[in-house]
Amino acid sequence: MLLYFVFFIVSILYLLFIYVSWNEDYWLKQRIPFVEPEKLFGNIKDVILMKKTIGEVYQDIYSKLHGKPVGGFFKMKQPILMVRHPDLIAEILDKKFESFHDNDIHIRRDADPILKLNPVLAVGPMWTATRSVLTPLQSHETLEGLLYIIKISCKNMMNYITQQKIPIEVKDLSSKFTSDVIASCSLGTEPNSFKRCDTQFRKMSDKLLQKDLKSNAALLFALYAPMFGNLFSFRIISKDICKYFVSVISDNCKQRVQQGIKRKDFLQRLIDINKESEASGEGTVYNYQSIMGHCMSIFINGYNMTSHPLGFCLHNLAMNPEVQDKLRKEIKTFGISSIDALSYYLIESMEYLDMVVCETLRLHPPMSAVTRVCTCSCELSLGEHKYKIEKGIPVTIPIFALHTDPQYFLEPMKFDPERFDKKNRSLRHQFVYLPFGAGPRYCPGSKLALLILKSAVISIIMNFEVRPRGAIKEIEHDPMSSLLSTAKGEIWLQFKEHVTFY
Ligand code: HEM
Numbered sequence: 001m002l003l004y005f006v007f008f009i010v011s012i013l014y015l016l017f018i019y020v021s022w023n024e025d026y027w028l029k030q031r032i033p034f035v036e037p038e039k040l041f042g043n044i045k046d047v048i049l050m051k052k053t054i055g056e057v058y059q060d061i062y063s064k065l066h067g068k069p070v071g072g073f074f075k076m077k078q079p080i081l082m083v084r085h086p087d088l089i090a091e092i093l094d095k096k097f098e099s100f101h102d103n104d105i106h107i108r109r110d111a112d113p114i115l116k117l118n119p120v121l122a123v124g125p126m127w128t129a130t131r132s133v134l135t136p137l138q139s140h141e142t143l144e145g146l147l148y149i150i151k152i153s154c155k156n157m158m159n160y161i162t163q164q165k166i167p168i169e170v171k172d173l174s175s176k177f178t179s180d181v182i183a184s185c186s187l188g189t190e191p192n193s194f195k196r197c198d199t200q201f202r203k204m205s206d207k208l209l210q211k212d213l214k215s216n217a218a219l220l221f222a223l224y225a226p227m228f229g230n231l232f233s234f235r236i237i238s239k240d241i242c243k244y245f246v247s248v249i250s251d252n253c254k255q256r257v258q259q260g261i262k263r264k265d266f267l268q269r270l271i272d273i274n275k276e277s278e279a280s281g282e283g284t285v286y287n288y289q290s291i292m293g294h295c296m297s298i299f300i301n302g303y304n305m306t307s308h309p310l311g312f313c314l315h316n317l318a319m320n321p322e323v324q325d326k327l328r329k330e331i332k333t334f335g336i337s338s339i340d341a342l343s344y345y346l347i348e349s350m351e352y353l354d355m356v357v358c359e360t361l362r363l364h365p366p367m368s369a370v371t372r373v374c375t376c377s378c379e380l381s382l383g384e385h386k387y388k389i390e391k392g393i394p395v396t397i398p399i400f401a402l403h404t405d406p407q408y409f410l411e412p413m414k415f416d417p418e419r420f421d422k423k424n425r426s427l428r429h430q431f432v433y434l435p436f437g438a439g440p441r442y443c444p445g446s447k448l449a450l451l452i453l454k455s456a457v458i459s460i461i462m463n464f465e466v467r468p469r470g471a472i473k474e475i476e477h478d479p480m481s482s483l484l485s486t487a488k489g490e491i492w493l494q495f496k497e498h499v500t501f502y
Pocket residue numbers: 093118119120121131134137297298299301302303305306309361365366367370434435436437438439440441442443444445446448449450
């Protein structure tokens with residue numbers, strides 16, 4: 001009996017040893033430099049233990065690769081390639097897109113039905129279909145229409161700030177503003193979170209933004225251990241959030257069809273496409289389920305991504321009064337004296353505003369890395385060097401690490417919008433600054449996001465002087481937010497009404 005028991009324990013230990021040592025020499029065999037992994041966790045222990053963000057952990061790996069164009073590391077037992085050289089990044093994201101078509105995020109579609117039609121998670125032909133629905137978000141005409149909705153939320157935000165006589169927590173302010181704008185543009189609802197703070201919409205939007213331990217763990221499984229995530233059907237978006245937003249879209253959709261109400265939002269666009277197609281005898285293009293899926297893709301991506309940069313931008317402006325003054329001067333030069341005066345053309349023409357927003361997205365890119373899976377083995381070349389990439393290997397582009405590499409951005413942690421003036425931009429490789437990704441998977445909401453951020457910043461800076469509350473404090477990124485860069489803790493700022501503007 002004892003012999004059997006010893007045999008059993010030795011076998012288990014042997015299997016464990018095989019598992020732990022399996023694949024360890026992958027990068028040696030490929031002749032690609034790599035960062036030595038730890039047993040079991042590979043190089044991502046601090047992400048798994050939620051001690052650091054993915055951006056920070058990849059930044060460590062990036063610097064340990066000491067200027068090498070590419071380098072290997074391990075996510076648990078899975079070898080993963082980090083691409084550091086901008087020419088090779090251009091190959092992965094753009095020129096060799098056919099071999100790097102899909103993102104390396106894996107969920108069970110039936111467990112997370114609200115994410116089913118989200119292009120971020122779609123692969124193969126499904127990606128082409130879901131992505132094409134969002135293409136109009138890049139058109140000038142659509143954006144002009146949506147600016148009308150954005151201005152209403154800007155006015156609501158101004159009234160709210162004016163009424164608050166005490167410092168304001170800007171993460172909350174940004175969340176209220178962006179959830180209102182994006183919900184209004186995509187779901188066809190007008191929540192006015194500044195007036196109605198305690199609604200179900202606010203509760204659910206807050207819950208969507210503030211990742212708890214459970215949803216963060218589900219996201220980590222989707223990124224790093226999809227087999228377990230799929231086995232246990234972990235959900236990234238909880239059932240109650242899913243149920244609530246589905247009912248909001250469904251009610252709005254029915255109301256519009258039944259009462260003939262029209263609005264210039266994304267929901268209306270899908271309803272109109274259906275009407276035209278039905279009238280021409282071709283039948284319904286989008287059923288209720290797909291209308292919900294597409295609208296939710298915009299809401300989830302747009303809200304999660306845009307809310308944080310606005311908070312960071314206001315913080316940067318509060319810490320840098322000279323930048324704030326320069327921005328105010330530009331607003332004055334453009335003759336903008338009220339929110340109603342804003343037009344898409346004017347906002348697009350404001351160079352310094354663009355520099356301020358670009359610098360914010362450099363220091364705090366909401367998505368700190370994008371990772372593609374190699375879907376067809378290929379070879380990358382850089383001068384005389386050739387790098388073979390096998391099918392199935394994930395390849396990551398470390399956005400945050402590139403944005404904070406002193407080789408491309410001197411004194412990288414300093415907030416300095418001048419890095420984005422015309423001359424400095426032209427001196428830099430295009431693929432070292434990637435807040436919206438690049439290539440065919442480039443963020444389809446980038447123009448809308450910039451329009452929202454810039455409209456909010458103009459409205460605030462035109463009306464208020466923004467100052468820090470108390471001692472100046474650098475913001476840390478929250479390790480609980482894993483893939484996204486969000487601020488740890490609260491950000492309190494003072495808003496002093498600017499009476500001398502005109
Ligand atoms: C400042 C705000 C935003 C930032 C920094 C941002 C950034 C990004 C990045 C880095 C990607 C990955 C690109 C790649 O894989 O190459 C992405 C994808 C995506 N974004 Fe955004 N985004 C923002 C706002 C928005 C908004 C407002 C929307 C919705 C209207 C949106 C919708 C999407 C979608 C649907 C994808 C997936 C695209 C695909 O895989 O084809 N984003 N975004």
